Amino acid sequence: MAVWEYYPPYSLSWRTVYTVSKVIYKGAFMFWKRNRNISESAGGALYIRGGELLHKGYEEIEEYIAEMKEAVSADRYRIERNKKRQANSDLYREYVIDEAKSKDILMNLTVHDFCETVRNEHLGYEHELLYVFGKDVRLLQRFGAEEEVVSLYIKCNKLENRFVIIISFHRQAYPLTYAFKP
Numbered sequence: 001m002a003v004w005e006y007y008p009p010y011s012l013s014w015r016t017v018y019t020v021s022k023v024i025y026k027g028a029f030m031f032w033k034r035n036r037n038i039s040e041s042a043g044g045a046l047y048i049r050g051g052e053l054l055h056k057g058y059e060e061i062e063e064y065i066a067e068m069k070e071a072v073s074a075d076r077y078r079i080e081r082n083k084k085r086q087a088n089s090d091l092y093r094e095y096v097i098d099e100a101k102s103k104d105i106l107m108n109l110t111v112h113d114f115c116e117t118v119r120n121e122h123l124g125y126e127h128e129l130l131y132v133f134g135k136d137v138r139l140l141q142r143f144g145a146e147e148e149v150v151s152l153y154i155k156c157n158k159l160e161n162r163f164v165i166i167i168s169f170h171r172q173a174y175p176l177t178y179a180f181k182p
Contacts, residue, residue: 056114056117056179058111058180061111061114061131061179061180062111064131064158065109065110065111065114067158067162068106068109068131068156068158068164069106069107069109070162071158071162071163071164072103072106072107072164073107076162076163076164077106077163077164077165077166078164078165078166079102079166079169080165080166080167080168080169085167085168087168087170087171087173088168088169088170090170090171091150091152091169091170091171093142094141094142094143094171095139095140095141095142095150096139096140096141096142097139101139102169105135105137105152105154106154106166108135109133109135109154111180112178112180112181112182113133113134113135113154113178114131114132114133114178114179114180115132115133115134115176115177115178115179116131116132116177116179117129117130117131117132118130118132118155120157128157130155130156130157130167131155131156131157131158132153132154132155132156132168132176133154133155133156134151134152134153134154134172134176134178135151135152135154136149136150136151136152137149137150137152138150150171151171151172151175151176152169152170152171152172153168153169153170153171153172153173153176154166154168154169155167155168
């Protein structure tokens with residue numbers, strides 16, 4: 001079980017730190033109080049994973065999304081669909097979804113869909129930050145007659161040349177925690 005430390009975005013400068021487990025109970029995280037304080041910036045959520053501070057403020061995420069949407073609208077992006085990304089291919093196999101629908105989903109991402117940033121774990125690319133989003137969308141089942149709400153897991157890498165690689169674009173394997181969801 002991964003353990004995160006979460007610092008909620010309050011306007012006060014000092015708050016008690018809480019450790020958050022990935023276990024979700026009735027849609028809310030279980031918090032355990034720790035006996036230390038930390039400074040935080042207003043308007044952002046701080047997450048520590050494996051001792052590394054990965055902090056992105058609301059405005060930084062807005063800027064990232066705007067730049068990502070610019071690349072997507074100019075068709076400077078690709079959604080990975082290879083052997084290592086079977087879950088991405090499964091989404092297209094299980095639901096009636098094409099490139100236009102995928103592009104529409106990416107163009108409708110908002111700051112409220114943002115979950116976290118993580119380091120790229122591939123050798124030689126550790127300096128890259130990957131941005132994780134969650135999005136609920138209505139999709140038609142390919143082998144059925146019903147539309148259903150599908151919770152997507154979307155992980156993006158915006159390269160320095162402003163090309164965007166959508167590393168993950170598939171059904172969520174577990175519930176996500178949103179950094180700025182009201």
